[in-house]
Amino acid sequence: MNQVSVLAQNIPVESHAEASLLEVRDFSLRRKKATVLDRITLSLSPGETLGLIGESGAGKSTLAMALIGLLRAPEVEIEGSLRFRGTELTALKEADFRRLRGNKIGLIFQDATAALNPCFTVGKQIAEPLRRHLGLSASACRARAVELMQSVGIPEPRLRLDAYPHELSGGMQQRIMIAIALACNPELLLADEPTSALDVTIQAQIMELILDRVRALNSSAIFVLHDLALGAQVCDRIAVMYAGQIVEEGPSERVLNAPLHPYTQGLKSCVVELGMPTLTPIPGQIPPLDAMPNGCRFAPRCPKAQAICGEQRPETQTRDGRQVACWFID
Ligand SMILES: Nc1ncnc2c1ncn2[C@@H]1O[C@H](COP(=O)(O)OP(=O)(O)OP(=O)(O)O)[C@@H](O)[C@H]1O
Ligand SMILES: [Mg+2]
Known part of the structure; x- marks a missing residue:
């Protein structure tokens, strides 16, 4: 049986596909020799939610696009492995990817x-x-579309079926996109800053709606977010990305409350809390792709950096239930 027919039948491809739904191993992505993603490793269990957090340019959307096969060779150069239910995504043909996208993987x-x-x-x-x-x-599609619109809180869905997007508010349009993403009951949902284009007043509502639907379907989800506190609030696990690398990954509560990597610590001090008079931004910015330091990419901005940090990339270590890449964790 080939990979596609196996996926179509909902059967795991390999018997050891048990624990992880998604397994990313040493995944690197280069654009014109610039390493945009550098040896990303993470895994996601069925039903688990992961927050991918980091400032602008960290590579969060690039990783999401690679996961759904919208960034592939020869447009970019790829190394390492992306396995979804045991199937190697980097080896899939475009036609096979199309069967997954919008079906087993929602966006x-x-x-x-x-x-x-x-x-x-x-x-x-x-x-x-x-x-x-x-x-x-056609008739079953219409009936199911009405159900889906109802499930994402669109009032009078039957009347709105024939509306064009511009006839709906931004919040309603976002709900329609959620309905499309969840239409085929995906096992994995990728949500790239799903609420940042919306008014603050409805952001929480839409986030709650997505979480509610994800839980109802028992799907796994990756939420790309800027905000560490929001990520920790809505996700089981957090992966903190900096300049194309994951610097810390682990259970949300620990990453937020006792961050080990200096970058996560810096992000935490950016979290605005009620009663806190100021917030401390991390000085500096992500280096340009063509001028990345050889060692730790955060070294030029890190308050703890020493000579070795600029010279050698720190290996990822397991510490306190987390994966952390830093020479000076203690
Ligand atoms: N189409 C493109 N061509 C060339 N470089 C790109 C392209 N898209 C993104 N990049 C570069 O890749 C790096 C990662 O970008 P990416 O959009 O993945 O970051 P991000 O973490 O999603 O940021 P944001 O929070 O702003 O959405 C950045 O340096 C960016 O400039
Ligand atoms: Mg992005």
Whole structure:
């Protein structure tokens, strides 16, 4: 049986695909010789949620795009492994990837206005994955689209099926995108800053909605977020990215409350808490891709840096239930 028919039948490809739904091992991605992702390693169990946190340019969206096969060779150079339910994604053909994308792996982008097609009604756009991946008839697609719109809190869904995206508010459009992403009950949801384009007043509502649906489907999810505190609040685990590397990864509560990596500690001091008069930004910025330091990429900004930090990349160590990449954890 080939990989595709195995995926289509919902059977794990290999018997040891048991614990992890997603297994990323030493995954690197280069654009024109610049290493945008540098030996990323992480895993996700079924039903688990992971927050991918880091400042702008850390490579969070690049990793998400690689995971859904929208960034592949020859456009970029890739090394290492991305396994989803035991299937090596880096080896999949585009046609096979199309069977996974929007089906077993759902996607929510930052900006629904850009992601939805202005020329098609929202009903048609929700029906598309149902028709394509599940082979539902036109009438079954419409009935399921109504159910999905209801499940994401769209009032009077029957009346809105034939609306075009511009006829709906930003929050409603985001809900439509969530309905599309979850239409085929994906096992993994990738949500890249799913609420940052929305008004602050409805951000929490939409986040709550996504979490609620993810839990209802018992799906796993990766949330790309800027905010460490929000990530820790909504995710089981946190992976902190800096300049294309994961510097710390572990259970949310520990990463937030007792961060071990100086970068995570810096991010934590940026968290605005009620009653705190000031917040301390981390001085400096992520180095440009063509001028990355050889050793630890955070070294030029790190208050604890010593000579070795600029020379050798720190190996990832297991400490207090976490993976941390730093020469001076203590
Ligand atoms: N299409 C592209 N061509 C060239 N370089 C790119 C492209 N997209 C991203 N990059 C570079 O890759 C690096 C990682 O970018 P990425 O968008 O993945 O970061 P991010 O963590 O998602 O940031 P943000 O929080 O701003 O969304 C950055 O240095 C960025 O400039
Ligand atoms: Mg991004």
